[in-house]
Amino acid sequence: MAIRNIRVMGDDVLTKVCKEVTMMTPRTKLLIDDMIDTMYEANGVGLAACQVGVLKRIVVIDTTGEDLYVLINPEIIKTDGEQEGYEGCLSVPNMSGVVKRPNYVKVRALNEELRPFELEGEGLLARAILHECEHLDGHLYVEHVAGGVNGLINNEALMDNSDEE
């Protein structure tokens, strides 16, 4: 297992549509293990394969530090409700922006044995699932922030604000 280099906004690989996984190979297993290590090392709650430069439809998510999900070829099959909150991305370092998302999501995906399963999420988990799945189609959350990149704020500014009385 190894930590892989996380690609940042501006890198072409983040704008590509990823390809479906049709076979589990040792190489793909290693990729998944590396993605998990890379996500935890970077203190992220999710990571898509294209963020480490591999155009495969694979995402890893852990919003609590204890609930790791590996989603292969994920498909959003249901969304409901609405939430609005700050969102960030390991490929857009040190920045956040306000994004409106459904508060509930149901996703169908394959596990590491390529067996289908469904996962439901609310709140942060729903946000993470939607965010990561968008990466697989070449999209970044900044597209949903009012004003795009100009609507992002530096996280240090966010922290400064929270100190104000």
Ligand code: NI
């Ligand atoms: Ni991201």
